[in-house]
Amino acid sequence: MGIKVNCLSCGHPMELSDAYDDYEGEVRCWGCRAVLEVTLHEGKLQRMRLATGEPAPRRNDSETSNLRAPGAPVSL
Numbered sequence: 924m925g926i927k928v929n930c931l932s933c934g935h936p937m938e939l940s941d942a943y944d945d946y947e948g949e950v951r952c953w954g955c956r957a958v959l960e961v962t963l964h965e966g967k968l969q970r971m972r973l974a975t976g977e978p979a980p981r982r983n984d985s986e987t988s989n990l991r992a993p994g995a996p997v998s999l
C-alpha cells in the first residue's frame with residue numbers, strides 16, 4: 924500500500940512506497956523533475972510544498988544591501 928500524491932508543479936501522480944510512511948524530506952517528480960518537500964506520518968501526507976532549490980534567498984538581500992553602501996563609514 925503506497926502513498927499517492929500529485930506533483931505540485933505538473934500534477935504528475937506519484938506513488939510513494941511504504942518506506943515513506945514516516946518520512947520528512949525531498950522527493951523528485953518523475954514527470955518534471957521538480958523537487959517536493961514532503962512530510963508524512965503514519966502513511967498520511969502531512970505537508971507538501973515545492974522546493975525551490977534556493978536554500979537561503981535572504982542571504983542575497985543582505986549581501987546586496989552591504990554592497991549598496993560603498994564607502995559608508997562603519998561605526999561598529
Ligand SMILES: [Zn+2]
Nearest residue numbers: 930933952955
Ligand atoms: Zn512534476
